Amino acid sequence: MSATAQLDRSIIESIVRQIVLSQNGSAAKASPQVAGQESKPNLVVSISARHCHLTDEHVEVLFGPGAKLIPEKPLYQDGFYAAEQTVMVVGPRRRMLPTVRVLGPTRPFSQVELAFTDSISLGIDAPVRHSGNIQGTPGCVLVGPKGVVELSEGVIRAARHVHMNNRDAELYGVKNGDFMKLRIESPQSTVVFEDLLVRADATSKLEVHIDTDEGNACYLDGATKVELLKQKDGCKCQH
Amino acid sequence: MSATAQLDRSIIESIVRQIVLSQNGSAAKASPQVAGQESKPNLVVSISARHCHLTDEHVEVLFGPGAKLIPEKPLYQDGFYAAEQTVMVVGPRRRMLPTVRVLGPTRPFSQVELAFTDSISLGIDAPVRHSGNIQGTPGCVLVGPKGVVELSEGVIRAARHVHMNNRDAELYGVKNGDFMKLRIESPQSTVVFEDLLVRADATSKLEVHIDTDEGNACYLDGATKVELLKQKDGCKCQH
Numbered sequence: 001m002s003a004t005a006q007l008d009r010s011i012i013e014s015i016v017r018q019i020v021l022s023q024n025g026s027a028a029k030a031s032p033q034v035a036g037q038e039s040k041p042n043l044v045v046s047i048s049a050r051h052c053h054l055t056d057e058h059v060e061v062l063f064g065p066g067a068k069l070i071p072e073k074p075l076y077q078d079g080f081y082a083a084e085q086t087v088m089v090v091g092p093r094r095r096m097l098p099t100v101r102v103l104g105p106t107r108p109f110s111q112v113e114l115a116f117t118d119s120i121s122l123g124i125d126a127p128v129r130h131s132g133n134i135q136g137t138p139g140c141v142l143v144g145p146k147g148v149v150e151l152s153e154g155v156i157r158a159a160r161h162v163h164m165n166n167r168d169a170e171l172y173g174v175k176n177g178d179f180m181k182l183r184i185e186s187p188q189s190t191v192v193f194e195d196l197l198v199r200a201d202a203t204s205k206l207e208v209h210i211d212t213d214e215g216n217a218c219y220l221d222g223a224t225k226v227e228l229l230k231q232k233d234g235c236k237c238q239h
Numbered sequence: 240m241s242a243t244a245q246l247d248r249s250i251i252e253s254i255v256r257q258i259v260l261s262q263n264g265s266a267a268k269a270s271p272q273v274a275g276q277e278s279k280p281n282l283v284v285s286i287s288a289r290h291c292h293l294t295d296e297h298v299e300v301l302f303g304p305g306a307k308l309i310p311e312k313p314l315y316q317d318g319f320y321a322a323e324q325t326v327m328v329v330g331p332r333r334r335m336l337p338t339v340r341v342l343g344p345t346r347p348f349s350q351v352e353l354a355f356t357d358s359i360s361l362g363i364d365a366p367v368r369h370s371g372n373i374q375g376t377p378g379c380v381l382v383g384p385k386g387v388v389e390l391s392e393g394v395i396r397a398a399r400h401v402h403m404n405n406r407d408a409e410l411y412g413v414k415n416g417d418f419m420k421l422r423i424e425s426p427q428s429t430v431v432f433e434d435l436l437v438r439a440d441a442t443s444k445l446e447v448h449i450d451t452d453e454g455n456a457c458y459l460d461g462a463t464k465v466e467l468l469k470q471k472d473g474c475k476c477q478h
Binding site for chain 2: 115116117120128157159160187188189190191192193194195211212213214216217218219222
């Protein structure tokens with residue numbers, strides 16, 4: 001089996017990696033407004049494998065006139081999906097990632113989200129940015145079966161974040177734009193991720209998005225406990 | 240350039256990734272026995288890219304009768320080096336990593352250390368183990384220019400650890416076999432790694448070893464501060 005086929009397989013496998021665990025105890029204690037009153041909802045932690053978002057126009061350039069994204073697998077957030085379509089991402093010096101999944105629906109701008117491992121492999125120095133904040137980021141070339149798109153910017157490492165609805169935000173005592181911490185307890189691989197941006201709105205489901213490097217660093221597949229913690233409150237220690 | 244050549248290049252690049260930063264303040268405060276008296280030594284944090292250790296016998300099988308490892312690049316710990324030699328690591332279902340660096344000197348057993356990203360790509364479910372503790376771990380096939388070795392066990396994800404000498408250990412208030420925490424502060428990617436095993440002896444230099452997934456998860460290359468912290472002491476928060 002070729003190296004290309006290996007990469008392809010690992011993308012497909014990793015795009016569905018996700019755990020759902022209940023959070024016990026400690027986070028609730030740190031939030032006086034909910035102590036002992038409402039239990040925390042189950043927490044979904046999802047690993048986003050490398051992927052891209054495309055505009056309607058770029059879908060047609062890459063996959064042919066009139067082409068639309070074809071949903072293959074629904075994502076946890078309602079209305080979002082992994083498409084059947086993939087593109088090749090080409091970086092400088094002719095290095096490339098052969099099979100990068102397209103996520104739908106389409107967006108007003110095209111964007112490629114890589115883990116650092118991917119970006120090192122591709123030879124692109126992808127900055128850590130929140131989705132949509134792509135000004136001044138590196139570009140790349142996207143190759144589809146019917147055409148090629150040259151992006152002048154849009155290659156990022158997506159910064160870790162947590163989606164939630166406003167009721168969840170109230171429960172945690174945070175608001176949209178705040179930062180939280182995510183602690184993943186797993187055998188010999190426990191990690192606390194700081195700098196987790198809260199993206200709260202009226203309808204999102206509670207879900208953390210981390211990338212494959214982060215998911216592998218904390219051995220998410222073997223995790224025994226997850227905790228969503230406020231960045232500062234209740235913490236008297238050196239963190 | 241082929242995908243194989245890309246992987247090769249990323250190994251070579253990543254084998255030298257390392258940062259050295261001074262630790263300011265907080266760790267010292269947590270250790271009463273050193274407060275205000277001795278400052279913490281500079282801390283070297285090294286990313287160990289995927290690599291293998293070989294026995295003398297396996298070096299001869301893979302590279303030919305009489306072959307010895309040839310030092311190419313010294314590692315931070317005295318006497319250790321990245322060898323010129325690399326091997327191909329083949330997993331089940333004929334997936335492979337074409338170029339895995341051999342580290343020297345030779346050892347009484349052969350062992351392959353992968354990040355989870357590597358092990359997923361290879362199709363091997365590598366358990367998190369400390370070096371040398373390989374009983375019951377998966378095996379693999381090593382292919383060299385002159386021969387092939389089938390390992391019945393020895394494929395692991397190396398558990399994160401910190402080398403230090405006994406004087407450093409005293410300074411931190413820990414002993415060989417204890418666990419510490421490593422906090423890496425970097426832009427939008429700050430991480431606290433728990434479960435960091437202390438390997439203290441008479442002569443080692445102070446150095447943390449993490450793997451490429453961990454190094455990429457915390458954006459080590461962009462780190463602005465590193466702290467080595469005791470696992471429990473001085474911590475009143477929910478960690």
